[in-house]
Amino acid sequence: MPPPPLHVLSEAEKNELLLAQHDMIERMAARISELEELVGKPRKTSKNSHVPPSKDDFGKGGGKGRKAKPGKRPSREGRHRPLAETPDKTERVLAAACGHCGGDVSGQTQHCRHRYDHIDLPPIRPVVTRVELLGGRCRGCGHRYRAPAPAGMEPGTPFGPGIRALLAYLHHSHHVSFERLSRIASELLGLSISQGAIANAFRRMGAGMATATRAITDKLLTARVIASDETTTRTNGIIHWQWVFLSKEAVLHRIARRRARSVAEEVLGGHQPDVWISDRYAGQQELGKEHQVCLAHVLRDVQYAIDCGDRAFAPKVRDHLRWAIRIGKRRSGLKDTTLAAYCAKADTVLTRLMRMPIAHPAGKILLKQIKAWRGKFFVFLSNRDVPATNNISEREIRPSVVFRKVTNGFRSDWGAQIHAGYRSVTGTARLQGKSALQAVRELVEGRFAVA
Numbered sequence: 001m002p003p004p005p006l007h008v009l010s011e012a013e014k015n016e017l018l019l020a021q022h023d024m025i026e027r028m029a030a031r032i033s034e035l036e037e038l039v040g041k042p043r044k045t046s047k048n049s050h051v052p053p054s055k056d057d058f059g060k061g062g063g064k065g066r067k068a069k070p071g072k073r074p075s076r077e078g079r080h081r082p083l084a085e086t087p088d089k090t091e092r093v094l095a096a097a098c099g100h101c102g103g104d105v106s107g108q109t110q111h112c113r114h115r116y117d118h119i120d121l122p123p124i125r126p127v128v129t130r131v132e133l134l135g136g137r138c139r140g141c142g143h144r145y146r147a148p149a150p151a152g153m154e155p156g157t158p159f160g161p162g163i164r165a166l167l168a169y170l171h172h173s174h175h176v177s178f179e180r181l182s183r184i185a186s187e188l189l190g191l192s193i194s195q196g197a198i199a200n201a202f203r204r205m206g207a208g209m210a211t212a213t214r215a216i217t218d219k220l221l222t223a224r225v226i227a228s229d230e231t232t233t234r235t236n237g238i239i240h241w242q243w244v245f246l247s248k249e250a251v252l253h254r255i256a257r258r259r260a261r262s263v264a265e266e267v268l269g270g271h272q273p274d275v276w277i278s279d280r281y282a283g284q285q286e287l288g289k290e291h292q293v294c295l296a297h298v299l300r301d302v303q304y305a306i307d308c309g310d311r312a313f314a315p316k317v318r319d320h321l322r323w324a325i326r327i328g329k330r331r332s333g334l335k336d337t338t339l340a341a342y343c344a345k346a347d348t349v350l351t352r353l354m355r356m357p358i359a360h361p362a363g364k365i366l367l368k369q370i371k372a373w374r375g376k377f378f379v380f381l382s383n384r385d386v387p388a389t390n391n392i393s394e395r396e397i398r399p400s401v402v403f404r405k406v407t408n409g410f411r412s413d414w415g416a417q418i419h420a421g422y423r424s425v426t427g428t429a430r431l432q433g434k435s436a437l438q439a440v441r442e443l444v445e446g447r448f449a450v451a
Contacts, residue, residue: 041308042304042307042308044304046300047300047303048300048301048303048304048306048307049300049301049304050279050297050300054405081117083115083116083117084117084119087117094106094110095110124188124189124190125189125190126163126189126190126191129153131149131150131153133146133147133148133149134146134147135147152445157197157200157201157204159191159193159197159201161441161444161445162441163185163189163191163193164201164204164205164444165437165440165441165443165444166437167181167185167193167198167201167202168201168202168205168422168440168444169436169437169440170184171198171202172403172418172419172422172423172426173399173426173436173437175402175403175406175407177407178195178198178199179195181193181195181198182194182195182198199415202415202418203414203418205418205421205422205443205444206414206417206418206421208443208444208446208448209417209418209421209422209424209425209443210421212421212424212425212443212448212450213252213420213421213424213425215449215450216250216251216252216424216425216428216450217250217252217267218450219247219249219250219428219450220245220246220247220249220250220252220267221268221269221271222249223247223248223249223250223273224273224274224275224385225247225248225273225274225275225277225383225385225386226245226246226247226273226275226276226277226288227245227246227247227276227277227278227387227390227392227393228243228244228245228246228264228276228277228278228284228287228390228393229243229244229278229279229390229393229394229396229397230242230243230244230259230281230397231397231400231401232404233255233400233404233409233410233416234404234408234409234410235255235409235410235412235413235415235416236410236411236412236413237409238257240255240256240257240416241255241256241257241258241259241263242254242255242397242400242420243255243256243263243264243267244393244396244397244423244427245264245267246392246393246396246427248385248431249428249431249450249451250428250431250450251396251423251424251427251428251430251431252267252424253397253400253419253420253421253423253424253427254267254420255416255417255419255420259281259283260283261282261283261284261285261287263283264283264284264287265287268287272287272288272289273287273288273289274288274289274290274383275288275289275290275291275292275379275383275385275386276288276290276291276292277291277292277294277386277387277390277392277393278291278293278294278390278393279293279294279297279390280293280294280297280298280373290376290379290383291376291379292376292379292380292386292387292388293373293376293377294389294390294391295321295324295325295377295388295389296389296390296391297389297390298321298369298373298377299318299321299322301366301369302314302317302318302321302366303318304362305360305362305363305365305366306318308360308361308362309360309362310358310360310362310363310366311360312356312358312359312360312363313353313356313358313360313363313366313367314362314363314366316353316356317350317353317366317370320346320349320350320353321377323346324342324346324377324378324381324388325388325389327339327342327346327381328380328381328387328388331381331384332384339381339382339384340382342381343378343381343382346377346378346381347378350370350374350377350378354367354370354371354374396427399423400419400423403419422440425439425440425443425448426439426440428450429442429448432451
């Protein structure tokens with residue numbers, strides 16, 4: 001903006017202008033100092049913070065992977081597809097002529113000289129069953145009667161459990177949109193199914209999903225160790241939160257409007273497990289008698305302190321936490337007394353590291369974080385059922401993150417709840433050794449049960 005003409009300003013107006021300019025200079029100087037500090041800090045990536053890998057700046061070195069080792073790669077043993085143990089059909093072909101001289105060999109004794117499998121798919125066609133319910137007029141009472149519908153073929157949707165289970169599997173496990181599901185049904189199965197019919201088929205699963213979810217919740221609340229994590233999702237364009245709670249026998253997904261602690265408390269219903277596993281989010285704290293924080297998250301914060309320039313304190317903490325995680329990976333081969341000794345050593349060494357003189361600002365910030373959480377670092381060394389990280393929760397919730405990125409979320413509240421129920425059913429079934437397609441087929445048929 002052009003400066004005001006000074007010759008027309010009074011002394012009071014000039015003084016007021018000088019004071020305003022002084023305030024502006026002070027604000028700009030503070031902002032410049034803040035920006036200069038930011039320029040000196042390392043960029044946060046998925047390696048040194050909670051930033052997801054998708055946010056890494058691959059074009060500027062933020063997501064560069066490891067460089068390939070120079071030199072010739074070592075050879076590896078060849079692999080081949082093994083023969084099927086129970087082929088559906090065996091085709092034995094006898095040679096009619098010698099491949100060298102052309103002589104007739106059809107009458108000679110021949111042995112198998114080569115064996116291989118040829119695998120193909122038959123034409124995929126749906127099985128259409130016409131159901132005719134016969135009846136008439138009762139001679140005793142005069143009322144009309146009709147035969148009951150066969151089990152699994154009741155009037156309503158013409159599509160059976162196999163088709164409905166396949167559509168749900170492709171949509172929720174492989175993120176296929178309704179429009180593409182309709183095309184797949186037409187081009188692959190020869191079925192004409194509209195997008196509305198697909199939505200109605202999913203909505204009909206709601207009652208079965210609710211029943212299965214209640215059974216899964218009851219199973220979850222019997223666990224001594226529960227892990228949990230949460231991530232964002234979208235419903236009707238509004239940010240919601242998808243929570244996951246899992247134990248050795250059950251997996252429960254819950255989509256809620258809030259990220260608040262009340263969501264976890266509602267799921268637990270007053271139950272307090274022996275150990276709760278999560279990251280350091282405040283809403284996940286004090287939900288179990290003991291709490292194991294995810295050491296993978298802690299290590300990323302330690303790495304950020306190293307990237308900021310702390311070469312004394314942070315590297316020692318990193319090495320110590322990695323040592324503790326290695327001990328945890330071989331707990332199955334350690335005696336209880338040995339594991340208890342390692343647990344005591346882990347705590348003693350961490351105490352000694354915290355007493356080091358720390359000069360770097362990043363190291364001081366890291367020390368403050370460790371003081372706040374140190375009592376939740378090594379629970380896994382005193383309880384063999386507890387992992388050192390929350391990787392199990394992150395692996396369980398990752399497919400829903402991919403679903404959100406591909407589909408951009410849900411267009412209805414019931415669609416979000418169906419997805420949460422589907423992920424709960426298939427996740428629990430996986431712990432029982434079942435595939436997702438098998439689990440959702442059992443759900444549609446009303447046979448799903450939590451072991």
